Amino acid sequence: MPELPEVETVRRGLAVTMEGRVLQSVVKNRPDLRFPFPDRFVQRLTGQRVDRIERRAKYLLIALSSGEVLGAHLGMSGRFIVTPVSSPGRNATAAEVWPPEAAYDTGAVSNRSHDHVIFTLDSGDVVTFNDPRRFGYMFLESSAALSSSKHLAALGPEPLSDEFNPSSLARALESKRTPIKAALLDQRVVSGLGNIYVCEALFRSGISPVRSAHTIKGVRAERLVLAIKRVLDEAIEAGGSTLRDYIHTDGGMGYFQHRFAVYGREGETCPECTCDTVIKRIVQSGRSTFYCARRQR
DNA sequence: ACGAGAACCTGTTTGC
DNA sequence: TGCAAACAGGTTCTCG
Numbered sequence: 001m002p003e004l005p006e007v008e009t010v011r012r013g014l015a016v017t018m019e020g021r022v023l024q025s026v027v028k029n030r031p032d033l034r035f036p037f038p039d040r041f042v043q044r045l046t047g048q049r050v051d052r053i054e055r056r057a058k059y060l061l062i063a064l065s066s067g068e069v070l071g072a073h074l075g076m077s078g079r080f081i082v083t084p085v086s087s088p089g090r091n092a093t094a095a096e097v098w099p100p101e102a103a104y105d106t107g108a109v110s111n112r113s114h115d116h117v118i119f120t121l122d123s124g125d126v127v128t129f130n131d132p133r134r135f136g137y138m139f140l141e142s143s144a145a146l147s148s149s150k151h152l153a154a155l156g157p158e159p160l161s162d163e164f165n166p167s168s169l170a171r172a173l174e175s176k177r178t179p180i181k182a183a184l185l186d187q188r189v190v191s192g193l194g195n196i197y198v199c200e201a202l203f204r205s206g207i208s209p210v211r212s213a214h215t216i217k218g219v220r221a222e223r224l225v226l227a228i229k230r231v232l233d234e235a236i237e238a239g240g241s242t243l244r245d246y247i248h249t250d251g252g253m254g255y256f257q258h259r260f261a262v263y264g265r266e267g268e269t270c271p272e273c274t275c276d277t278v279i280k281r282i283v284q285s286g287r288s289t290f291y292c293a294r295r296q297r
Numbered sequence: 298a299c300g301a302g303a304a305c306c307t308g309t310t311t312g313c
Numbered sequence: 314t315g316c317a318a319a320c321a322g323g324t325t326c327t328c329g
Contacts, residue, residue, distance in 0.1 A: 002322060034305075034324080058323080076323055077307075114307085133306045135323060178300060187324085194322055244309075244321065285301055288320085 002074045004192030005235035006246050011055045013249030017082045018050040021121040034137040057155050057191035069146050075135025077245040085124030155191040159228050166221035173213040181209035182285050196263045199290050201227040203262045208296040209289045262290040
């Protein structure tokens with residue numbers, strides 16, 4: 001579900017609610033998500049203060065006063081929902097007020113049986129992790145060991161950082177014969193991109209998704225890097241893209257889906273071509289790719 | 298060693 | 314209308 005802009009939007013929502021607060025109670029409703037929860041998960045979290053919430057690629061990193069960091073990946077359908085103590089129904093128990101009205105309104109929350117972890121803060125606010133498909137997961141790691149931990153160690157540069165630039169991208173791609181579409185989904189090349197924003201960035205840069213990755217250098221690398229940074233910036237600004245599962249922590253929607261040029265637009269006319277070229281959908285390594293065969297070479 | 302495809306799960310949409 | 318197949322924002326494992 002969520003790519004970098006969606007995870008960043010969730011991070012901002014959680015930071016407002018959780019930073020500086022103490023985890024008064026933690027309820028875990030099953031032994032595992034995609035992976036088993038860490039040993040003594042509830043005990044290691046209960047009573048900890050949340051110092052800071054950061055993001056690395058698509059991971060949320062919740063730094064605790066114990067010196068440990070709670071990492072969370074949303075997979076395809078994971079979401080955090082905040083039920084404020086001041087919301088309507090505040091006199092009800094936490095279990096009775098979730099999910100908030102806005103989540104009902106979007107239709108994005110369909111089943112309480114997928115509430116896997118419920119955090120109650122000392123403010124009274126309740127933060128719930130819900131994930132129908134259970135591709136999401138959580139882990140705990142000491143702050144010092146975090147960057148070399150299993151899940152984070154191999155990640156490529158943050159696309160919005162200066163470490164991600166035309167020459168670093170060209171270097172990462174020079175040995176790859178796979179199509180550029182697949183290479184950009186490889187989190188070791190650049191971290192945080194997913195199917196939507198790869199399609200959109202390739203369109204903006206005029207690069208064909210089937211082009212061999214190693215041919216991206218020079219001007220093409222410059223155009224691609226710029227397109228990736230811009231599309232991510234714009235999507236974060238719009239609060240991400242809400243298609244099916246993804247919603248904000250307050251149940252609200254992102255708006256960037258209205259600005260997709262190609263994603264999900266098979267058969268529609270290309271927004272940049274003046275002729276009547278239509279957007280094509282192909283399948284690459286099992287995932288849909290949308291592009292304009294005339295404009296993208 | 299690399300790359301394509303399957304697998305992991307549930308829910309929703311599409312097609313016969 | 315009803316049921317089955319296809320599809321979904323991600324990652325990881327297996328196989329050729």
